[in-house]
Amino acid sequence: MYLVLIAALIAGFYVGWNIGSNDAANAMGVPVGGRIISYRRAVTIMILFVILGAVLEGWKVMETVGQGIVVS
Numbered sequence: 516m517y518l519v520l521i522a523a524l525i526a527g528f529y530v531g532w533n534i535g536s537n538d539a540a541n542a543m544g545v546p547v548g549g550r551i552i553s554y555r556r557a558v559t560i561m562i563l564f565v566i567l568g569a570v571l572e573g574w575k576v577m578e579t580v581g582q583g584i585v586v587s
Contacts, residue, residue: 535565539561542561
């Protein structure tokens, strides 16, 4: 039972990491590629806004998921 839970958590983390990386690359690829901002600054900006988004708007996602989108 725990093995399935651990595998699901690892798979979910992997998918979330890939989606987040893709979104960050879309948002910061041009400024970093054009040398407008440094790579380090782009990573710092993305970290800041990901944390702010999760803290300020994350409850809306949990509310939606709690309405029965996932059938158990």
